Amino acid sequence: EKGGFKHFMLKEIHEQPRAIRETLAGRVSLDDGRVYLDPTKIPDSAWEGFRRVVIAACGTSWHAALVGKSVIEELARLPVEVDYASEFRYRNPLLDEHTLVVVITQSGETADTVAALREAKHRGCPTFAICNVPGSMAAREADGVLLTHAGPEISVASTKAFTSQIVALYLLALYLGQHRAVLSAADVRAHVEQLLALPTKLEATLGQDAALAELSKEFFRASDFLYLGRGVHFPIALEGALKLKEISYIHAEGFPAGEMKHGPNALIDERLPVVMVMPREAGNPASEVRYEKTLSNLQEVKARDGCVIAIVTEGDTQTATLAEHVIPVPAASDALSAVLAVVPLQLLAYHIAVRRGCDVDQPRNLAKSVTVE
Numbered sequence: 504e505k506g507g508f509k510h511f512m513l514k515e516i517h518e519q520p521r522a523i524r525e526t527l528a529g530r531v532s533l534d535d536g537r538v539y540l541d542p543t544k545i546p547d548s549a550w551e552g553f554r555r556v557v558i559a560a561c562g563t564s565w566h567a568a569l570v571g572k573s574v575i576e577e578l579a580r581l582p583v584e585v586d587y588a589s590e591f592r593y594r595n596p597l598l599d600e601h602t603l604v605v606v607i608t609q610s611g612e613t614a615d616t617v618a619a620l621r622e623a624k625h626r627g628c629p630t631f632a633i634c635n636v637p638g639s640m641a642a643r644e645a646d647g648v649l650l651t652h653a654g655p656e657i658s659v660a661s662t663k664a665f666t667s668q669i670v671a672l673y674l675l676a677l678y679l680g681q682h683r684a685v686l687s688a689a690d691v692r693a694h695v696e697q698l699l700a701l702p703t704k705l706e707a708t709l710g711q712d713a714a715l716a717e718l719s720k721e722f723f724r725a726s727d728f729l730y731l732g733r734g735v736h737f738p739i740a741l742e743g744a745l746k747l748k749e750i751s752y753i754h755a756e757g758f759p760a761g762e763m764k765h766g767p768n769a770l771i772d773e774r775l776p777v778v779m780v781m782p783r784e785a786g787n788p789a790s791e792v793r794y795e796k797t798l799s800n801l802q803e804v805k806a807r808d809g810c811v812i813a814i815v816t817e818g819d820t821q822t823a824t825l826a827e828h829v830i831p832v833p834a835a836s837d838a839l840s841a842v843l844a845v846v847p848l849q850l851l852a853y854h855i856a857v858r859r860g861c862d863v864d865q866p867r868n869l870a871k872s873v874t875v876e
């Protein structure tokens with residue numbers, strides 16, 4: 504049942520190229536330069552006229568929402584707010600019929616997320632669910648559904664559902680963009696080409712498995728970890744930290760790299776491993792600026808004797824001379840490099856947890872689906 508893998512988590516990490524192929528299948532057309540979603544109860548006129556998107560989710564799905572915010576704002580030019588479902592439902596949020604409320608939930612049964620969906624419906628907002636379980640509560644109740652076809656996720660720690668959610672959010676961003684006429688067929692086609700290239704790049708990234716198993720030997724006794732990133736890589740830093748804490752019980756925190764001077768720098772000493780998520784898209788000025796700024800954060804960590812593990816784009820020689828450990832991922836657009844960069848973080852957390860003798864698939868105090876608050 505584990506397909507030759509020692510744990511479901513490792514199997515599911517390795518299933519990510521397939522999960523993404525399945526999530527894209529039948530939904531993108533290079534010929535038409537269009538994205539096709541299943542029919543929804545939301546009329547076309549509403550899709551054309553949304554003024555705002557609000558996304559509610561929990562845990563790893565909330566991290567996907569933060570990536571989705573960047574992608575939707577960039578591609579569909581719509582303002583996006585991201586909320587924890589547990590906050591949204593008790594917050595008296597400002598909503599109207601021009602706001603699309605999106606919930607993201609692997610299981611479709613998370614109590615707070617389903618409650619957020621019901622609250623949005625109650626206030627007359629069109630609702631949309633990104634969900635991995637057909638027939639689940641969220642999938643049944645939302646006005647529109649985009650199923651991630653990741654297949655059953657058994658490991659409590661979410662991996663393939665997360666990367667599939669990011670791809671689903673990308674499709675939603677393109678769908679909104681084409682309805683709002685901010686993306687031409689040629690624009691959509693260019694994005695679809697990049698999406699279709701992603702599974703092969705993920706396969707190459709999974710080739711780092713042995714290197715990360717080796718790296719875990721050096722770090723499995725650490726008591727704390729810091730994860731840093733900018734832009735779309737900040738939620739990836741948060742996700743890397745969450746994976747590590749939930750399965751290895753090592754304390755870990757994620758921060759936007761630019762926040763270091765505002766407090767977290769005080770934590771840095773020679774015992775603190777700092778994971779810096781810093782791929783770069785050559786020729787994308789915003790990405791280049793974020794990279795340069797993160798590189799100076801890296802120099803600051805080094806100046807304080809911190810030990811850096813950097814996740815970088817293949818061929819990055821600048822980082823190689825500075826960081827103790829460099830894990831390369833294939834070149835990709837800024838947004839899609841988030842999907843590639845999370846893979847080494849999943850593998851690092853996995854191998855550290857195994858070395859610590861933890862119950863990887865069933866971490867203490869956690870349940871796969873949180874159906875009570």
Ligand code: F6R
Nearest residue numbers: 562563564608609610613660661
């Ligand atoms: C972390 C993890 C949890 C879930 C969260 C939401 O690895 O699995 O943080 O992401 O409980 O679950 P869903 O997506 O089913 O609503």
